[in-house]
Every structure is written in C-alpha cells, then in structure tokens.
Amino acid sequence: MTMSVKSALEQRTAINYFDASKSLTEQQIEELVRLATLAPTAFNLQNWHFVAVQSDAAKQKLHAAAYKQQKVLDASVTFIVCGEIESHKNFDRVVKTLVERGGVSEADAAVWKGKVVATHENNPTTQHAEAFRSASLGAMALMLAAEEQGLASGPMSGFDPAAVSAAFDLPATRIPVMLVSVGYAAEGNYPQKPRLDVAQVLDIV
Template sequence: MHHSIQHLIETRTSINHFQPNRPLQEDEMITLVDLATKAPTAYNMQNWRFIAAQSEEAKTRLKAAAFGQQKIVDASIAFIICGKLAEHQQLHKTLQASVNAHIIEQHVADAWVLQAASAHESNEQLQRDEAMRSASLAAMTLMLAAQDMGLASCAIGGFDAIEVARQFSLAPNELPALVVVVGYPAAHNWQQKIRKPLKEILTVI
C-alpha cells in the first residue's frame, strides 16, 4: 500500500480482537520478517531469531505460556521474536556478505569484530541488553510493515519466558523478547490511546 511512514505511525494501534480463521499467505509472512530484518543492530550483528507460530497447535501452546491471551490464537500469526546472546562470536561471518558486496571494506569489518569482541566477550549484561534492543527494534519494524500491508498487530510482553523457551525449544542463547501477533482486526477495537503531552516527556538542551 505504501503509505507515508508518518501515516503508519499515526494510525497504528495495538489490536486486542482479531478475526479468527484468517491465515496469512506464506509470502506475506516472509515479507514481514524480511522487512523486520532491516531494523538496525549494533555492528550489524543481526542478533535475533523469528519463530512464526501459525498452526493452531503452536498458537495454543503459546497462548498457554502467555497466560491465556485469546488474541494469540485469533490472530493470523504470532511471531516470537528472540534476541540472541554472544552473537559477536559470529560477527565475522555475518559481516562478510557486506564486504563481498563492497558496502564496507574488509579492514572496517575486522575492526568491528575486534571492537565487538572486546566489549561483549565477558559482559553478559551487555549481551542481554543488545539482544533485547535488537529484538525490540525488529518487532517495531515488523508492526509498521504489517500496518502498511493493511494488517493489524499487537506487541505482547506478558508471557512466561521460561515456558516459551521450553515449549519452542529455544537454545540457551536465545531470549524471547516479545511476541507480535498479526492479523485482521475485528470490530470494537480501541482507537490509538492518547499519549502524554510532549512537554512532559521532552527535554531540549
């Protein structure tokens, strides 16, 4: 549909009620994730993984781990967006595609690898922070992409992370950061809720 980004931001709202039994096409799902991966990450680390729960069985398991939220099964698809720890160890391989495409030079990639290793190797808190940041940026990008495709979405942080990890066989270095449900809105959803005045939250110095 290609709306302006301002229009997408101004019209996006968190949807609680979806039309059930309306699946997405596979190409739509792939497009959403592909666009989500255009979000930024530190050093272009791409420290994330996406799990697309679209079968009734998978969504039912996710609903149980998310304290029974009905929108998870009613939505067309529920994305579990994970941040990954220790991805700096794969950074050389990750950056090679950009080197090969002549987007960055080899010496730049080598410098980033060294910098990332120095900062992340013995800093578990930084690894976790970066994982959660990257997953969150991807989630927001995915939601705006869904909005542009005429779909509705809702970001869900209310779930048992340990149970999600168990149910979906996450690796020890994979943190479930957010669930984003996407689908077709039913009637009687809220409009976008009122935000605080800028004078309360903006400091200009």
C-alpha cells in the same frame, strides 16, 4: 499499498481482537520479517531471531505460555521476537555479507569484528542489553511494516519466557523478548489511546 511512516504511527493501535478466519501466506510472513530486519543493531550484529507461530498446534503451545490470551489463537500469526545474546560468536556470518554484498574490505571487516568481540565477549550485561534493544527495535519495525501492508498488530509482554523457551526448544542464548500478533482486526478494538502532550515528555537542552 503505500503509507508514510507518519501515517503508520498515527494509525497504528495495539489490537486485541483478530479475525480468526483470515490467514497470512508464508510470503507475507517472510516479507514482514525481511522489513523488520532492516531495523538497526549495534555493530550490525543482527542479534535477533523471529519464530512465526502459525500452525494450530504451535498456537496452542504459545497460548498456554502466554497466559491464555485469545489473540494468540485468533491472529494469523504471532511472532516470538527473540534477542541473541551470543551473536558476537557468530559474527563471521555478518562479516561474510559485509565483504560480499556491502563493499567492505576484509581488513576493515576484521577490525569491525575485533570491536564486536572486545565489547561483547565476557560481558553478559552488554550481551543482554543489546539483545533486548535489537529485538525491541525489530518488533517495532515489524509492526510498522504490518500497518503499511494493511495488517493489524498487537505486541505482548504478557508471557512466561521460560515456558515459551521450553515449548519451542529455544536455546539458552536465544531470549524471547516480545510477542507480536499480526493479522486482520475484528470488531471491538479500541482506537489508539491518547498520548501525553509532547511538552510533558520532552526536554530540549
């Protein structure tokens, strides 16, 4: 299946009701995350992490932490999209891929790393802001990927971050930013809600 980005955006809607009888394969889940990680991040930090909640036991834990929203139980998988606030400390793994697969020289990669450290070290405001930006971009990319593959998705901000972190043993440096349920739509969902006219939300200067 091939769908334009325009079509994916125009057709996508936030799904509340999923067909609980249908599941996704591990390969489908991995492909969704692969596509999600093509979203941009500052300095190519890739400061995100995805937890795919698929098993019944894991769904029950997330259900409790997400104010018992039924879609967590019914969707094929719900992703906990996290932002990593200390990715600058692990930037060597990015440097390695830049040098080995990105054609970047070791000298240029070292300069790149220096800029990352300079902007992020001892700067919790930047760390948190970039983690939330990156996780949000990754979540949107994931939803578009799901739409292109004939799947439905529903983003959620309605959850207790502390409860999610505790239930899934997330380290303090890994912040749950958003939940995204993915699966097959059931009956009863609303179509995409009307948007304001562009003139109401745009200034061209």
